[in-house]
Amino acid sequence: MRPVLPGDAIAAACALLALGPHKRPGAMLAMLHRADAADRYRLALGRLHPRWGNGSLGSVAMSLPRKTEPLHDDPDFLDCLLTVYAALKARHTRFSQRHS
Numbered sequence: 001m002r003p004v005l006p007g008d009a010i011a012a013a014c015a016l017l018a019l020g021p022h023k024r025p026g027a028m029l030a031m032l033h034r035a036d037a038a039d040r041y042r043l044a045l046g047r048l049h050p051r052w053g054n055g056s057l058g059s060v061a062m063s064l065p066r067k068t069e070p071l072h073d074d075p076d077f078l079d080c081l082l083t084v085y086a087a088l089k090a091r092h093t094r095f096s097q098r099h100s
Helices: 008-019 021-045 058-060 075-098
Strands: none
Touching: 008 058, 008 075, 021 058, 021 075, 058 075
16 A cells, blocks of 8 residues: 555545444455555556555545545544544554564
């Protein structure tokens, strides 16, 4: 997966916002897996993945139904951002442990 920029996290949170709260953690993991797969595809074939784009989290999120970005004090949106950041932190921790 490509490095995560602030816009990627916002796009992912907007995609999660379109789902019920109980579906969000699994959907976030699926977005991470798709971003990884799209990045591997891009590196191997030298072109964008046809569904998931360039290997960024934002590209995957933009391929999904999503809600318009609300104000950043919206509690439901904050929950979605927390889900995104928790998944990114867990992914980073797992990656660091494998490569130390």
